[in-house]
Every structure is written in C-alpha cells, then in structure tokens.
Amino acid sequence: MALLSSTPKADGFRMPGEFEPQSRVWMIWPQRPDVWRDGAQPGQQAFVDVATAIQKFTPVTMLTAADQLENARAQLPEPVQVLEMPSNDSWMRDSGPSFVKNGSGELRVVDWQFNAYGGLEEGLYEPWDDDDRIPERVSDYLKLDRYRAPITCEGGAIHVDGQGTLMTTRDCLLNPNRNPNMSLGEIEQALSDYLNLEKIIWLDCPMEEETDGHVDQLVAFVRPGEVMLTWTDDQKNDYYDIVHEAFEVLSNTKDARGRKLHIHKLYLPEPMFLTADEAAGLEQEGVMFPREAGMPIADCYINYLITNNGIIVPTFDQPAADNLALSTISEVFPRHKVVGVSSREIGIGGGLIHCITQQQPA
Amino acid sequence: MALLSSTPKADGFRMPGEFEPQSRVWMIWPQRPDVWRDGAQPGQQAFVDVATAIQKFTPVTMLTAADQLENARAQLPEPVQVLEMPSNDSWMRDSGPSFVKNGSGELRVVDWQFNAYGGLEEGLYEPWDDDDRIPERVSDYLKLDRYRAPITCEGGAIHVDGQGTLMTTRDCLLNPNRNPNMSLGEIEQALSDYLNLEKIIWLDCPMEEETDGHVDQLVAFVRPGEVMLTWTDDQKNDYYDIVHEAFEVLSNTKDARGRKLHIHKLYLPEPMFLTADEAAGLEQEGVMFPREAGMPIADCYINYLITNNGIIVPTFDQPAADNLALSTISEVFPRHKVVGVSSREIGIGGGLIHCITQQQPA
Numbered sequence: 049m050a051l052l053s054s055t056p057k058a059d060g061f062r063m064p065g066e067f068e069p070q071s072r073v074w075m076i077w078p079q080r081p082d083v084w085r086d087g088a089q090p091g092q093q094a095f096v097d098v099a100t101a102i103q104k105f106t107p108v109t110m111l112t113a114a115d116q117l118e119n120a121r122a123q124l125p126e127p128v129q130v131l132e133m134p135s136n137d138s139w140m141r142d143s144g145p146s147f148v149k150n151g152s153g154e155l156r157v158v159d160w161q162f163n164a165y166g167g168l169e170e171g172l173y174e175p176w177d178d179d180d181r182i183p184e185r186v187s188d189y190l191k192l193d194r195y196r197a198p199i200t201c202e203g204g205a206i207h208v209d210g211q212g213t214l215m216t217t218r219d220c221l222l223n224p225n226r227n228p229n230m231s232l233g234e235i236e237q238a239l240s241d242y243l244n245l246e247k248i249i250w251l252d253c254p255m256e257e258e259t260d261g262h263v264d265q266l267v268a269f270v271r272p273g274e275v276m277l278t279w280t281d282d283q284k285n286d287y288y289d290i291v292h293e294a295f296e297v298l299s300n301t302k303d304a305r306g307r308k309l310h311i312h313k314l315y316l317p318e319p320m321f322l323t324a325d326e327a328a329g330l331e332q333e334g335v336m337f338p339r340e341a342g343m344p345i346a347d348c349y350i351n352y353l354i355t356n357n358g359i360i361v362p363t364f365d366q367p368a369a370d371n372l373a374l375s376t377i378s379e380v381f382p383r384h385k386v387v388g389v390s391s392r393e394i395g396i397g398g399g400l401i402h403c404i405t406q407q408q409p410a
Numbered sequence: 411m412a413l414l415s416s417t418p419k420a421d422g423f424r425m426p427g428e429f430e431p432q433s434r435v436w437m438i439w440p441q442r443p444d445v446w447r448d449g450a451q452p453g454q455q456a457f458v459d460v461a462t463a464i465q466k467f468t469p470v471t472m473l474t475a476a477d478q479l480e481n482a483r484a485q486l487p488e489p490v491q492v493l494e495m496p497s498n499d500s501w502m503r504d505s506g507p508s509f510v511k512n513g514s515g516e517l518r519v520v521d522w523q524f525n526a527y528g529g530l531e532e533g534l535y536e537p538w539d540d541d542d543r544i545p546e547r548v549s550d551y552l553k554l555d556r557y558r559a560p561i562t563c564e565g566g567a568i569h570v571d572g573q574g575t576l577m578t579t580r581d582c583l584l585n586p587n588r589n590p591n592m593s594l595g596e597i598e599q600a601l602s603d604y605l606n607l608e609k610i611i612w613l614d615c616p617m618e619e620e621t622d623g624h625v626d627q628l629v630a631f632v633r634p635g636e637v638m639l640t641w642t643d644d645q646k647n648d649y650y651d652i653v654h655e656a657f658e659v660l661s662n663t664k665d666a667r668g669r670k671l672h673i674h675k676l677y678l679p680e681p682m683f684l685t686a687d688e689a690a691g692l693e694q695e696g697v698m699f700p701r702e703a704g705m706p707i708a709d710c711y712i713n714y715l716i717t718n719n720g721i722i723v724p725t726f727d728q729p730a731a732d733n734l735a736l737s738t739i740s741e742v743f744p745r746h747k748v749v750g751v752s753s754r755e756i757g758i759g760g761g762l763i764h765c766i767t768q769q770q771p772a
Binding site for chain 1: 466467719720740744745746747748
C-alpha cells in the first residue's frame, strides 16, 4: 500500500480516543526467554487470558513468529485470529501502528520510528528491525495507506482524547536516546502533524524503568475532558511526587477545546519486586537489559485497555487494592464492563495490559 | 392512533427479546400507601435508584400521577423524563404495553387485558381501569398503532426469545381468575397471534404470592437458546420443587428453532419476611390484599432487567448471596455491566426490578 508523503493533519486524519469504537485489538505472542521466564510459558498463559478477556468485546489478532504458530494456535481460544508476522518482542502498543481516521471513516497507519526504547546504548534489546517494521506489515495486511513519522516514538508514550489533545511525558519523547537531534518545537510539530493535535500536555514521569516514563503508566483519558490518574498517598512510594506533580499540571491546564480536565484518582497496588525464583527463570547471559531479583515489577492499574464496552484491567493478587481499582474504574466508566486479569507475569516482562495491546478503530 | 383488528403475527410483528437493543425503559412512580410503606418514601427512593441505574444505559420515562409530578421531578435525576399519566399502581411490566416490531423496525403496541392480578375476588386492588389503559395511553403518546389482545395477561407472565419461543406458567395464564372462559388451545392461539410464536414452554410456579406465579420470578432468556433459572439446593425453600421441576421441563424441551436450551442456575437469597415495623408503615384498612408481619417479601435475583449493555439486578443486603448472584450474572453475560440495586423496599410492594420496568425496543 502507499507510503504517503503528506501528514495526517494535512489530510484530515486524526487518532481516535481509545474509548471510541474499535474493530480489532492487535497483540504479539511472547517468546523471548530473556524477557519471559521459564521458556515464556507463564507469560503466554497471561497473554491467553488477556486475549480471551478482550475477545468478549472486540476481535483479537495475535501476531506470532513462525516457530510459535502451532503453539499459539493451540493455546488461544478459537475466535482469536493467529497471524504469522516476525517481531523482536511483544509490546504491540509500542512497536505497533497508531491508527488515524478521517471524517468518512477511512483508516490509515502512522508508523513511528522505533529503537527498542533507547537504541543501542540505552535500549532494551537489539536487533529491533522486525519490531520497527510491524506498522508497515500491518498496513500491508490491512491494505491501509501509511505515514512514516519523522520521530522516534512508541504508542505507550501518547494518550489522545481524539479531539486535538495529547498527554505525553518529557522523560520519554525529549530523551536524547529517542530524538537527540530534534528541538522541543520540532517534536511538538511532528506530534501535531501525525496525530492531528491542537494541544500537547507535557508531564514528567522520571521512573527508573524500561520505557523512560511512558505516559500509559501514569494517566489516561476516560473521555474528552476527563482523565484517570495513577495515585498514591504514600510518600515513600516512588510515584508519590510524580502523581502529585501531574495532578497540579493537569489541574491547571485546559484541553484543545478549552475544557478544564476532570481528574479521577486510581490508587496504586503495593509495589512488587522480582523474586529470586522468577529471576532464575530468565535467560540473562549477554542480554542488554538484565533482570535481577529485587527489581521492581510493572505495577499500575492505569495500564488497562479500554475496548468497546469492556475495560481489561491488570490485577496483582492483592485483593483489597485490586478490588478498589476495579470498583473505581467501574464507577468512572458507568456503562463499561470491567474485567480484571491477573498480570504479574506481564509485569515481569516490563509492561502490562495496555503495553501488549493496540486497538484498531472501527 | 389506530386500534388494529388484525394480529401482530398476521402483520409480521414479533416481540423482541429483552436482550435486544432498547430505546427506552418505562416505569411508574409509586405512591399507594397500602403497598408502599411510610407514605411511599422508601419505595420512591428505591425507584429513584433503579431509574438512575437504568438511565446510564437507556433513557428512562417515569409515568407519574398529577399530584406526584413535582415530587417525582425533584427526586429523579435530570435526564429521567417525567410524564404525567394516571395509573393504579406501579408495576409497569404488568400493566404496561408489550412492544412488537417488524422487519423494517416499525413498533406497535400489544395491549393486554388487565385485571389487577385476578379481578374483584382474587386480585390485588380495584379499581384497575387506569392501569388497564396505560398501553393505550402510551401508544397514543408514542403515536404507535395498537392491538388489543383478547386475553388477560401481564408482561411479567411472559418471557420471549424473540425467535418464536415463549416461556410462561400455567399458574397465571390458565388461572380461572385470568381467563375463565378460554381453553388452553384458545390461550395458546392468542399468545401465538399476539407475540408471533411457534413454541410455548409451559412451566409450573405454584407460589403463594400476589402474581399467581409469574414466570419472571422463575426463569428468563439470556439469549436465544440459553436461559437463567432461579435455583436452590435447600429442600426447605418453597422454590425447591418448583425450580427442580422447571429444570426437568427445560432440559427436555426444544425452542422454536429446534435448539436444546442451555440452562444457567442463579441461586436465591435467603427468604425474607415483612417485619412488624414495616407492616406498621402500611395503610391496611379496607384493602383487598392486606400485608401482615411475617409475610414473605419478593426475593429472587432473576427479576433483573436487561437493558442494552447493562443488567440491573435486585440485591438484598445479603453480601454472600448478593455477590454470588452478581458474579453469576456477570459470567453468563460476559459483555454486560452488572449493577446491583438494593431492592427490599420494592420487594415489600410485591415485585422487584423486572416488575417495575418495561423496555421499549430500539
């Protein structure tokens, strides 16, 4: 399909909010033994659970390496589509396409430059060439035209309201390991052109973790004018300063349409850490980003996926915190069915449910 | 609007299943002091809670007597429409219209003959003339043509799958206090003609209660080919024989399309009884159906309402039983949001959430 030289904004295409209708959710089958412990078996089970939960609301396509096709097909429920496509890891949110849509409902693909979260020096793995080609291969499969964006970005670094507003973090997009040769103004221009924006809300998320502070572990749009913000009242929690500062920023900004944002708070679970047993199940020799016992595990509820009438929420076998999160989300989304999926095994890999999914708008 | 002399079946109209898309839910504001204790205040609060829960999924219209218009408007949330219309009590499921629909999406009204659950001798109240005229007045308001059915029936006595199958009970429709001069064959003919049926499943529900065993306290269609059945393993429960016999009947029948029915079990709460305090709040002098301390209160979860993506379920401040019911319903309806509403005050009046609501198909 065509590689377009114009921009989505010039052509009248915008990225819809995640809360808008979806026709499909894309995922990638996990298999790397340095990221997914015990030969990826527990991780694969968690991906099966997530895909099964999503499939009740929206069709799922699982991209799978050739040598895993049979295994994935055997483990996944029948309605989930299994499609052979090479990749380097399983973070479809980040390596996958961002879809944009015009007023007639036509879809196109935005193909970000991808360098495995920081390139050869600070990234998480190499090579990443197959991950970088996923948007092109998906657009070919779907017969959609494609824009190649002039900026290194991951889908987990951006949250849009579908009405001209973006939330993102300085820690990721302004990081020298992503776009060292672009000024703030050039980065804003690229985001505006490729997502069709009028307003960019910059947040800070200086967490010591793999993605350099992706916005999708911090805050998300509930609907235009409303956001859900990760929260803690515990000053010892690493997120404490981050979420309180984000609250200030979000309280004192307006969106592209001039609305003040209504902010809902979503309390974090207790922090979790990789056990010695879990670390021992990872093949660590010679890897770029070794994972050791005692390292934090990805642990926020905000990394849920909104998919049509469902919200698929990571849970952590912490009954009180899990139940509070599920009931908070259920109240904020009064018409959505909220489904928890136990996600520690995904957290060990470094992300959660939002990180392993990418929605295709209807 | 026109009163039609043909039948829905002859004209190609069928009653859709409750699980099909809805444009509106109708209710009637409660006020009778012999049915609704303490001047109907607690009952009105429960109706407000039900309307508020439904309104998140589907617009609600509350029919209200002239002298209650201001009170209802003040108590109900803004989006709920309040419409003046006379009635004798508040059971919109039973006194209200059944809507039928044709292939082009046109709606018409079926107007059952209504005698307040058994007429002057065995009924619950008189007069009932305003209740009997609700379908006519609703059809006039909506500008829909109307069929007057040649049979005494209430909406709570029938559950359809929208594909030619009806579940109903002998205790109600074959009761001499409803249709004394009609044979079984004539009653089946009337139901078939006015609901467009190919198959009627007769159940027995000999409960000592106000409605003479309405089917909507016993079983409901989940979707074509699947039913949810009230259940108990407690042999001392009055429902024990009833639900076990119903299970046998439902297991050994096929629907209009030749499918065997898949049966889900929905466990009952602990039986509840009117307290002396509650009974003292009812004005009982000279009423047809006095309510005394120790009388059973309506108490089944199956009397939920399906309304678009939501299921509004009566709960009874019985945490274990309530939670089991909500999670059973949530599993059987994987795409629906399940919302519990505390309903003892409605139960005191003799019905539950399904009894006080009537859906209008989209």
